[in-house]
Amino acid sequence: MKPEEILAKLVEFDTVADKQNSQILQFVTEYLDDYGFTTRQIGQNLVAERGQNARIGFSSHTDTVPVTSGWQTNPFVLTTDGDKLFGLGACDMKGGMAVAMWVASQTTQPLKMFFTSDEENSLTGIKELVEKGEKFPSLMIIPEPTNNVPIVATKGVLELTLDFSGKSAHSSTPDEGDNAIYKATDFVQLLRKFVDDLEGTNESFSIPETTLNVAQISGGTAINTVPDSAKVHLECRIISDDHRQQILDFANGFDAKLTVGVDVSTFINSNNISAIEALTSPKTSANYLTEASLMPVNNVVILGPGPVVPHQTNEYVSQKSLHETANVFVKIINDCYT
Numbered sequence: 200m201k202p203e204e205i206l207a208k209l210v211e212f213d214t215v216a217d218k219q220n221s222q223i224l225q226f227v228t229e230y231l232d233d234y235g236f237t238t239r240q241i242g243q244n245l246v247a248e249r250g251q252n253a254r255i256g257f258s259s260h261t262d263t264v265p266v267t268s269g270w271q272t273n274p275f276v277l278t279t280d281g282d283k284l285f286g287l288g289a290c291d292m293k294g295g296m297a298v299a300m301w302v303a304s305q306t307t308q309p310l311k312m313f314f315t316s317d318e319e320n321s322l323t324g325i326k327e328l329v330e331k332g333e334k335f336p337s338l339m340i341i342p343e344p345t346n347n348v349p350i351v352a353t354k355g356v357l358e359l360t361l362d363f364s365g366k367s368a369h370s371s372t373p374d375e376g377d378n379a380i381y382k383a384t385d386f387v388q389l390l391r392k393f394v395d396d397l398e399g400t401n402e403s404f405s406i407p408e409t410t411l412n413v414a415q416i417s418g419g420t421a422i423n424t425v426p427d428s429a430k431v432h433l434e435c436r437i438i439s440d441d442h443r444q445q446i447l448d449f450a451n452g453f454d455a456k457l458t459v460g461v462d463v464s465t466f467i468n469s470n471n472i473s474a475i476e477a478l479t480s481p482k483t484s485a486n487y488l489t490e491a492s493l494m495p496v497n498n499v500v501i502l503g504p505g506p507v508v509p510h511q512t513n514e515y516v517s518q519k520s521l522h523e524t525a526n527v528f529v530k531i532i533n534d535c536y537t
Contacts, residue, residue, distance in 0.1 A: 200304075202521050203284060205230070206297035207277040210286035214262045217243060217316045223261050227300065227314055234303045236312070241331055243316035244324045250309025254535045256336035257310070257528075258325070258490060259296035260318030263288035269512040283515040294516035295342025295503030295524065302528040308536050311336050318490060321461065325490040338535065339499045340528070341489055344516070346505025347523055349475050351468035352403045352484035353491055353501070355437035358460035359450055360430065361386065363418075367427040376425030380418045383429035386453055387413050393449050394435065401438040403467065403484045409442040410486075411435050436486055437465055466492040468499055474534055475500060478527050502527070 200208075212223040224245045228238045236247040266287055272278040274287035284294070296314070303310060313333075315324030343350075363383045368376025391411060400407040411433065418429030437443045443464070450457050466489070476482055479502065491499040504520040 200230075200301070202297050202301045202525050203277070203518060205300050206284065206286070206289065206294055206516070206521070209293040209297055210277045210288060211275055213275060214288070215265050216320070217262050220261060220316055224314060230300060231303055231312070235307070236303065236310075241333065242324070242327045244328055245314040246328070246333060247312040247314070248310070249303070253309040253311040253336045255310060255338045255340065255532055256312060257299040257340050257342060258313040258315060258494070259292055259299055259342055260315045260324065260490065261293075261296070262316055262319050263291065263293070264319050264510050267512045271513055279518075282518050284518055284521070285513055285515040287514070289516045290344045290505075290507070290511075290514040291509030292343050292503060294521055295344065298504065298521060298525045298528060299340075299342050301525055302532060305525075305529050306532050308532055310532070315490065322463070322490060322493060325493045329493055329495055335494055335496045337496055337498055339491075339494055339496055340531070341491055341499065341501045342503035342524070342528075343489055343501050344503050344505055344507045344509055345485075345501055346507055347479050347502065347520060347527065349472060349479055349482045350485045350501035351470075351472065351482045351499075353466045353489050354404060354486050355440075355443060355465040355492060356461050356463045356488045357435045357437055357443050357446060358433070358462070359435075359446075360432050360458040360460060361450060361453065362456040362458075363429045363431070363454075364456075365425070365427045365429070368425040370423040370425060373425050376427070379426050379429040380416075382453075382455070383416055383418065383431050386455070387416070387431060387433075390433075390446075390449065394446065397442050397445060399439060399441070401465075404438060404486055405484070406436075406486050407438070409435055409438050409446075434461075440464060463488055463492045466499070468497060470498045472498075472500055475502070475527075475531060478530055
């Protein structure tokens, strides 16, 4: 099977929120079985291995984001338009996954492959593999869409929810109440300044500082009632563990119930990857999050086909880029064993 033929099969599975997770893992298992791999299922994740002590591994998440309105093709049927291959997950990241599966047929070298669930929401798949003590090869490639540009650094993520309490009263006598929304908005203003004033930058990233996004504020029950509760849901993209701790300490200093959601450290690969750069382009960084932050090895490279259009209506992958990535992966594998 060619990479695009594998991709066509992968796109057929509705893996939004892992809906057809068992079916896609069965397809992967049967495909890799033909090339000498043994497979193990751990939770909703698949580990495939060929040979002993593999020096290189690939990790692909099988889930996709939901179908959004405006699709001009069937999102579960790979549709070709010139060089473009349209389908849900074609970019993020079934295109890269298809290439990783294809290279298994092009070499007999030891390889280890991971197929993880729930990457788009809570990263529970990769977390489970790590918690179970799964061994990862010293060089890991995550074939997320990068347009064949190696990414060696990604920001961390800190997701917080704060619940503020107050006292209700009639709106005609607001002084008799305690407005929880005021508390929430005061907190937001102070947090914005706090994050803006954090010392230190990391020039590895195109946005070299820690950033804040206040995503949701909710509260109150009626226009004529002082709200006795309010909720703030926010996310920070973190450049260092120091910033993470400072933000947590700041939030804990308020009279509110603090809940920590996604909490993932910054990832930076400081290893020499000049051999990969020679095959692709100079390494760079990304402001988003990947499973690299959770892997128990530090030589992780995020590298896959393009263009980089994840989470978009009518997402697609370029056939040219797909084949370029395939050739690069084969060369990387061969270099690992020479």
